[in-house]
Amino acid sequence: MNESIERILRSGPDGGGVGESVSRFAAAAEAAGLVDVAYVRAGTPFGDVLMAGTSKGLVRIGFLHTSSEEELLREIAVSVSPRVLHAPGRLDEARRQLDEYFEGRRRTFELATDRRLIRGFAREVLAHTARIPYGSFLTYGEVAAEAGKPRAHRAAGTALARNPIPIVIPCHRVLRSGGVIGNYGGGPEMKARLLALEGARVASA
Amino acid sequence: MTLPPFQALIDDHAETIHRFLSAIVGPVEADDCFQETFLAALRAYPGVRAGSNLRAWLFAVARSKAIDSHRRASRAPVPLGAAPDDRVVGDGGAGETDDALWSAVAALPEKQRAAVVLRFACDLSHRDIGRMLDCSDEAARRSVHEGVKRLREVWT
Numbered sequence: 001m002n003e004s005i006e007r008i009l010r011s012g013p014d015g016g017g018v019g020e021s022v023s024r025f026a027a028a029a030e031a032a033g034l035v036d037v038a039y040v041r042a043g044t045p046f047g048d049v050l051m052a053g054t055s056k057g058l059v060r061i062g063f064l065h066t067s068s069e070e071e072l073l074r075e076i077a078v079s080v081s082p083r084v085l086h087a088p089g090r091l092d093e094a095r096r097q098l099d100e101y102f103e104g105r106r107r108t109f110e111l112a113t114d115r116r117l118i119r120g121f122a123r124e125v126l127a128h129t130a131r132i133p134y135g136s137f138l139t140y141g142e143v144a145a146e147a148g149k150p151r152a153h154r155a156a157g158t159a160l161a162r163n164p165i166p167i168v169i170p171c172h173r174v175l176r177s178g179g180v181i182g183n184y185g186g187g188p189e190m191k192a193r194l195l196a197l198e199g200a201r202v203a204s205a
Numbered sequence: 206m207t208l209p210p211f212q213a214l215i216d217d218h219a220e221t222i223h224r225f226l227s228a229i230v231g232p233v234e235a236d237d238c239f240q241e242t243f244l245a246a247l248r249a250y251p252g253v254r255a256g257s258n259l260r261a262w263l264f265a266v267a268r269s270k271a272i273d274s275h276r277r278a279s280r281a282p283v284p285l286g287a288a289p290d291d292r293v294v295g296d297g298g299a300g301e302t303d304d305a306l307w308s309a310v311a312a313l314p315e316k317q318r319a320a321v322v323l324r325f326a327c328d329l330s331h332r333d334i335g336r337m338l339d340c341s342d343e344a345a346r347r348s349v350h351e352g353v354k355r356l357r358e359v360w361t
Contacts (some may be wrong), residue, residue: 012224
């Protein structure tokens with residue numbers, strides 16, 4: 001008797017699945033204004049990306065072929081807010097524009113960005129990077145100069161390497177001098193393919 | 206030590222919390238309590254001390270929401286559930302027998318009910334249960350024991 005009581009207790013009560021409750025919760029939390037950062041996974045030709053947005057706009061895009069989702073979410077929890085929730089609705093528009101970009105149907109992004117993760121000189125560097133037109137590119141030195149510090153090409157390189165919103169802030173359009181591809185968060189191959197997608201005429205790839 | 210993203214709490218604990226609430230307040234009220242639990246937790250989350258036992262904290266929130274729900278139900282004009290002294294009898298079908306046992310669980314005193322559900326349906330240690338019910342491991346063990354004893358008496 002005791003054993004069968006314990007068996008039934010262990011098997012738990014009949015009840016609806018938790019899945020529905022969880023999706024209802026994401027919607028309720030969003031409606032209550034409690035989601036400081038909403039995120040979603042999105043597919044691209046290079047692998048999945050994680051997109052995260054605050055109430056101000058897109059705050060982070062991370063490449064899941066070079067970082068793990070767990071790592072990216074922890075970083076966001078520490079640097080933005082621990083109130084991070086999988087709540088896809090907020091990122092529908094960003095996801096749509098990203099799809100169009102990868103299909104070659106979009107040349108500029110019309111998305112609000114939240115640049116709180118960009119500080120100091122990097123703000124200038126990435127603000128100028130954001131203005132490099134589709135299909136063209138600058139060198140690290142040129143971006144540093146536009147940002148007001150012509151000799152700071154190394155600092156510009158660091159700022160670009162730490163770009164929290166790649167693709168939308170197109171750091172792939174900044175190359176080493178002589179048209180050398182240089183580094184990229186998603187790997188140099190991805191950088192070359194993004195430039196090819198945009199029809200950029202890079203001398204050496 | 207930093208707080209993990211809130212989503213990690215959902216991924217790790219939503220299922221057990223849902224189970225706990227289904228057992229404590231029944232499947233109908235469970236979803237409402239689940240929503241209240243996680244909304245309250247999300248609201249309070251940035252103020253939680255990093256490194257604290259987040260599972261125990263979530264269960265404590267869930268337990269207080271379940272108590273609120275019981276209070277609301279007991280104020281309702283139509284009496285819900287069996288009085289504690291009723292013997293609960295099923296007609297022998299497995300599903301009905303299980304339902305009868307869960308009705309008996311629902312009729313246990315709150316602390317015993319929580320202890321029994323946490324121990325068996327949620328597979329928590331006596332130590333964790335004690336932490337959650339704000340009592341010693343030994344007192345938690347006693348509550349579980351008394352709860353099961355009581356179930357044995359009323360459940361046929």
